[in-house]
Amino acid sequence: MATIGDVAREAQVSRSTVSYALSGKRPISLETRERIDSAINKLGFTVNAGARALATSQTMVLGLLLQFHEDEFAPAMLQYVLPVSDTARELGYDILMVTDVDGPSAVRRITSSEMVDGVVLLDVTHADPRLAALREARQPAALVGLPGDTDGLDVFDLDFGEAARMLVDHLYGLGHREILLVSPPKHVFDRGGAYGWRFRDAALERAARYGIHVFPYYGESQQPAINRSLYTILDARPTATAIIVHNDATIAALPAVLHDRGVRVPDDLSVVSLYSQDFGRTFSLPYTAIETSPDKLGRNAVQQLVRRILNPEQAGPAVVKFIAPELTGRGSTR
Amino acid sequence: MATIGDVAREAQVSRSTVSYALSGKRPISLETRERIDSAINKLGFTVNAGARALATSQTMVLGLLLQFHEDEFAPAMLQYVLPVSDTARELGYDILMVTDVDGPSAVRRITSSEMVDGVVLLDVTHADPRLAALREARQPAALVGLPGDTDGLDVFDLDFGEAARMLVDHLYGLGHREILLVSPPKHVFDRGGAYGWRFRDAALERAARYGIHVFPYYGESQQPAINRSLYTILDARPTATAIIVHNDATIAALPAVLHDRGVRVPDDLSVVSLYSQDFGRTFSLPYTAIETSPDKLGRNAVQQLVRRILNPEQAGPAVVKFIAPELTGRGSTR
DNA sequence: TACTTTCATCGAAGCGGTTCGACGATGAAC
DNA sequence: GTTCATCGTCGAACCGCTTCGATGAAAGTA
Numbered sequence: 001m002a003t004i005g006d007v008a009r010e011a012q013v014s015r016s017t018v019s020y021a022l023s024g025k026r027p028i029s030l031e032t033r034e035r036i037d038s039a040i041n042k043l044g045f046t047v048n049a050g051a052r053a054l055a056t057s058q059t060m061v062l063g064l065l066l067q068f069h070e071d072e073f074a075p076a077m078l079q080y081v082l083p084v085s086d087t088a089r090e091l092g093y094d095i096l097m098v099t100d101v102d103g104p105s106a107v108r109r110i111t112s113s114e115m116v117d118g119v120v121l122l123d124v125t126h127a128d129p130r131l132a133a134l135r136e137a138r139q140p141a142a143l144v145g146l147p148g149d150t151d152g153l154d155v156f157d158l159d160f161g162e163a164a165r166m167l168v169d170h171l172y173g174l175g176h177r178e179i180l181l182v183s184p185p186k187h188v189f190d191r192g193g194a195y196g197w198r199f200r201d202a203a204l205e206r207a208a209r210y211g212i213h214v215f216p217y218y219g220e221s222q223q224p225a226i227n228r229s230l231y232t233i234l235d236a237r238p239t240a241t242a243i244i245v246h247n248d249a250t251i252a253a254l255p256a257v258l259h260d261r262g263v264r265v266p267d268d269l270s271v272v273s274l275y276s277q278d279f280g281r282t283f284s285l286p287y288t289a290i291e292t293s294p295d296k297l298g299r300n301a302v303q304q305l306v307r308r309i310l311n312p313e314q315a316g317p318a319v320v321k322f323i324a325p326e327l328t329g330r331g332s333t334r
Numbered sequence: 335m336a337t338i339g340d341v342a343r344e345a346q347v348s349r350s351t352v353s354y355a356l357s358g359k360r361p362i363s364l365e366t367r368e369r370i371d372s373a374i375n376k377l378g379f380t381v382n383a384g385a386r387a388l389a390t391s392q393t394m395v396l397g398l399l400l401q402f403h404e405d406e407f408a409p410a411m412l413q414y415v416l417p418v419s420d421t422a423r424e425l426g427y428d429i430l431m432v433t434d435v436d437g438p439s440a441v442r443r444i445t446s447s448e449m450v451d452g453v454v455l456l457d458v459t460h461a462d463p464r465l466a467a468l469r470e471a472r473q474p475a476a477l478v479g480l481p482g483d484t485d486g487l488d489v490f491d492l493d494f495g496e497a498a499r500m501l502v503d504h505l506y507g508l509g510h511r512e513i514l515l516v517s518p519p520k521h522v523f524d525r526g527g528a529y530g531w532r533f534r535d536a537a538l539e540r541a542a543r544y545g546i547h548v549f550p551y552y553g554e555s556q557q558p559a560i561n562r563s564l565y566t567i568l569d570a571r572p573t574a575t576a577i578i579v580h581n582d583a584t585i586a587a588l589p590a591v592l593h594d595r596g597v598r599v600p601d602d603l604s605v606v607s608l609y610s611q612d613f614g615r616t617f618s619l620p621y622t623a624i625e626t627s628p629d630k631l632g633r634n635a636v637q638q639l640v641r642r643i644l645n646p647e648q649a650g651p652a653v654v655k656f657i658a659p660e661l662t663g664r665g666s667t668r
Numbered sequence: 669t670a671c672t673t674t675c676a677t678c679g680a681a682g683c684g685g686t687t688c689g690a691c692g693a694t695g696a697a698c
Numbered sequence: 699g700t701t702c703a704t705c706g707t708c709g710a711a712c713c714g715c716t717t718c719g720a721t722g723a724a725a726g727t728a
Contacts, residue, residue: 001448001472003714014678019716026717029676046446050387051714054683059384061430061449068416075409075616082402085433094449096395097431099419112380114335114684115395115428138335223618253618256590282409284557284587337684348708353686360687361705385684388713448714 002043010039022047053114062093062305063116063139065130066123067103071187071221073249079276080122080144083298091306093117103130111137118305120144120298124155125192140308140315142301146194150320154308156301158274159322160195163290164202164244166327167272168214170288171242174333176270177212180233180243182250186218199246199274215240219247226253234261242270242333245287251275252283270333277328287332290325297323336377344373356381387448396427396639397450397473399464400457401437405521405555407583413610414456414478417632425640427451437464445471452639454478454632458489459526474642474649476635480528484654488642490635492608493656494529497624498536498578500661501606502548504622505576508667510604511546514567514577516584520552533580533608549574553581560587568595576604576667579621585609586617604667611662621666624659631657 004022008015013032020026021036028036039045053059064084068074085095096116100106107130110116117139121130124145134141135152143150146157171179181203183189184196200216207214217233220226226249234243234257245251251273258265265271265287274290300321308315338356342349347366354360355370362370373379387393398418402408419429430450434440441464444450451473455464458479468475469486477484480491505513515537517523518530534550541548551567554560560583568577568591579585585607592599599605599621608624634655642649 001446004716005714015715016679016717017677020677023716026677027675032676044446046442048388048714049447049449050384050393051683052716053384054382054388054685055714055716057683064431073616074412074416074612078408078412082408082433085431089434094444095431095433097398097419097429099416100423110428112335112378113383115383223615227618256593256618259590259593278408281557282407284561284590338686339684349685350687350709351707354707357686360707363706366706382684385713386686388715389684389686391713 001048002045003048004045006043007036007039007045010043011035057114059115059117060093061096061116062088062302063107063110063119064095064097065103065106065119065121066097066099067101068099069191071185073221073252075282076248076279077122079278079294080298083295084120084122084302087299087302088306091302093302093306103128104133106130107133107137111139114138118142118309120301120305123193126194127192140305140312142305142308144297144301146198146320148194150318152318154301154304154318155320156297156304157195157322158290158292158297159325160198161202162322163274163325164199164246165206166325167244167274167290168203168206168210170272170327171244171270171333172206172210172212174242174270176242178237178240178242179207179212179214180237180240181214181216182219182230182233182243182245182247183216184219184247185221185249187221189218196246203244214244219245219250221247221249223253226250227257230254230257231261234263240269242272245271245273248275248279251285251287251289254287255285265332266334272333274325286330288330289328291328293323293326335382336379337382338379340377341370341373341379344377345369391448393449393451394427395430395450396422396636397441397444397453398429398431399437399440399453399455400431400433401435402433403525405519407555407586409616410582410613411456413612413628414632417629418454418456418636421633421636422640425636427636427640437462438467440464441467441471445473448472452476452643454635454639457527460528461526474639474646476639476642478631478635480532480654482528484652486652488635488638488652489654490631490638491529491656492624492626492631493659494532495536496656497608497659498533499540500659501578501608501624502537502540502544504606504661505578505604505667506540506544506546508576508604510576512571512574512576513541513546513548514571514574515548515550516553516564516567516577516579516581517550518553518581519555519583521555523552530580537578547574548578553579553584555581555583557587560584561591564588564591565595568597574603576606579605579607582609582613585619585621588621589619599666600668606667608659620664622664623662625662627657627660 004015004018008018021028098106119141121143124143124147126148128147142154183200189196203214220229271287273287276292276294338352342352355362432440453475455477458477458481460482462481476488517534523530537548554563597603605621607621610626610628
């Protein structure tokens, strides 16, 4: 493989001159530049990434940490991965995707060995064990998902509290007084998935303020438990006139279950949920729902991360940014 | 950050001694080793990946190339990504995930800059433009998906021809004589997704041999076109007694459509398909199907790739390995 | 004309590792 | 009592690139 030295020899200049021609950090005469360019083309030269990383202490690689929990709905995670990858590439970065079961040690591995310039964490939980490792790292990080302690970290998440209020308000405004709520599965709460209780608590509080009823239940993540739980929930409160589904796996299964039971939407039951447009298309979901904007979240996280990488001082204090929920009407309420 | 020089000073040995202690490539006295170990712990030393890569010409990173076509069913791709990532990690490699729209230039970028030790290509098409770039690369590659020209490349794929024969045989054995076939969407064929015609041609050939009818149709990849096309197909051949669905997006939508039409499986219609167990679980698919084994495919590809990386000479000639299809009965035929 | 800038380029050092050859000290073999 | 391996360690070179300071030439200034 051709090195910068080979190019220098071919163009009859020094290696440093080639380097400056490549980076543009010092003026190079037109004539020399042309000799260098043609030498590069002739030899098919490409800068060696490892050598450049060593010399500049910049790898131009971002770590992307995610875990596919057995009990989780995989398609949902994917929506975050793509925008992260795309945005990184636009900004000149590649993605080192790490799916280790042991998150903290994965963080340590890629940061302490200087493989990456920064880290994006997906699906951050309330007391995420990866954060300790992250705080010890020299590289900046951006999180998707709200941890209990955001100190020193850039965090991006949907405003689940506001989302809950919007949905309850919407249903209340339509006259609903008994509303079912399917939260994420219990193990998500147990694991510390804060979006579960942030949403539920806000919904309950809002309901209490209006003096109406929101009946919370845990969802399930795997069939056939999902359908079974839906049956149970629908049977438990036959007088409920609306349902809020805050769980990907459950909402994906809902159309079939409602069809099965002969429940017409919105005539017999008003349905609202939270999911991204993409997700809704994949699963043909026809429900009025809060857009969860995984693309916006992933994009913002990467942008902020890169800002911090390029400008460690000037990027300012840590940011916690909640994306404002938007309700997309699809006619599933009345 | 501590370097190997810092460790050497702390342990009062030379840098090379530390390196040998780390790699075990030369004997080191117990006493010295202990001094080095405690120095490492005290300083929190980790080998710098870039420097090591430069010195050894090994990055311990594998490139994973995939494209999420707008018109494709994203959840299907994910099944391949995870086993690749997991297997790589088991073998000591990290994954550089590249989702560039321009595949060939992505291949060039990561290979010519020596960012990776090898490349895994997902969803390879018949005349995949990435292969040319791959053949010019110094790093070995493993493909998932069968290209027209496999020369010099390790290829892993399901035996779609055999899968088609198994399904036709199965239905023929049960007495079916008119069988619908939903192939992948037309644009998949156009793009060169060989699995589409490999399956279809084998099915048609088999049917011809038996003197029965297989009626092929293109599927769709996006709702509401999927459902619409299913209606059209089912209406077109009311006398057909069985359907073979060779398309992820379509099979995911099938239960709702059949339910809608009041078609009972298998009483009114026998249904067979191809999908992985995971996929079937995610979408609650109750059909007898060929297991597509994405985990096996991904795992084999990585294993072979690593074998070739570690042993460029000894790994032998390029391999084309077809995974044998396995039929999992779920009672959707009779 | 002499002095200072600016321009274009070069040489050398440094980034943080690995590895080859050498070397003194032991212990074994003859 | 030599001779030879083996063991444990060191120094130096090298991997391929970037960057700092220096240098000579050309151009601008007084």
